[in-house]
Amino acid sequence: MNRFSIAAAALMALGLAGTAAAQQPPLRVAVDGTFAPHAMPKMGGGVEGFNIDLFIEVARRMKREIQIDSASFSGLIPAMNAGRYDFLAAPVTVTKERAESLLFTEGYLYTQYQLLIRKGSPQVAKLEELKGKVVSVNKGSAYDSWARANAEKYGFEVQSFDTNTDAIQAVIAGRAYANLAGNTVLAWAAKRNPQVELGLALNETRAHWGAPFPKASGALRNQVEEALECMKLDGTVAKLSEKWFGVAPAADAAERTVFPGYGVPDLPGYEATAHTPSCG
Structure with a gap:
């Protein structure tokens, strides 16, 4: 298993208060590190890709450190359900069957x-x-x-x-x-x-590609989703998409669409609460 983290010093260098990062433990997430261009090995160690950039930025906006493990996709959901990870940074297709046992953010990409x-x-x-x-x-x-x-x-x-x-x-x-x-x-x-x-x-x-969470992690799911929504509103997700996939997302693409509520509409785990993300 490969692992790397964004240290508190790096967060401070990005203009975040050190105390804010220190008050909460690092976000523990995982990816399939062989799924290019979402996550793949990079020269010198570690992994890189669209999903790596995406969730490093999510953590930065949440003023949290992030620890990213790279492991086989087949073991990611069981490991998360066992408490090893807070959520998965790997792209996971949101289906009705999966949504019955997991919570998902809204889609940040369409697959x-x-x-x-x-x-x-x-x-x-x-x-x-x-x-x-x-x-x-x-x-x-x-x-x-x-x-x-x-x-x-x-x-x-x-x-x-x-x-x-x-x-x-x-x-x-x-x-x-x-x-x-x-x-x-x-x-x-x-x-x-x-x-x-x-x-x-x-x-x-x-279908939506979203980030899955354990069923009991509604508050964290909502926080991560609001960070993603802010990144859609200011064009960050679209820019990352074009960087890694070489195609500018269409106006109605998930990279540019803030969906109502929390989660994927019309699927289990969806929370219809109207909200406006705080994007300061």
Whole structure:
């Protein structure tokens, strides 16, 4: 397990009162440190990425130190429920099933399935236009499951690969028309590789990516959410998104949208209390 923290001295250097930081213990959070560009190893040790920058800034605005662990995603929620972490800084899709046992902030990003195609290839405007084409996926992923469940309906062929990097290489080599994966991961791939570009986004798969908390942590959830809301209002989340994903968020993107109440509307754990975040 890798760990790094933002020390009190660093907080003071950012203009925060040392006493404010010292009055409360550090926020203990965790990420999957292999999920680029959200969290990934960096030269010299530690991890970097969109979610690292995002929650370091959340902690700064809360006048708290933050301790970030990097561990396997499969163990993060059990470790949080066991009391090891206050919340998770890893992006977690907010579903009804998860929201029944966890509290979530509102979405700071939307996650959705998307296609990545070779640059210059004809774009498709709807799934029906995939008929006769090959779609590459990461074997065993949710995208693999979706593609196999829908291949006959839309008339495309599925090729599965051990890694999504290999699935993207199939697109570059012309063995597949498109790679199906998550929008932020593909935006990162397109930013780094001029041979590919983003294709059709499957808006019907869109969901919130939020930060999960234990059920009893409503007060802390609300504090973190208000910090995120302030960061949306002043453009910080949108700037971080463009920095890491290479695409400026649309006007209605989650990075720019302050949702009413606390949590994700219409899902368990949502608190409809009207509030105005204190963004001083």
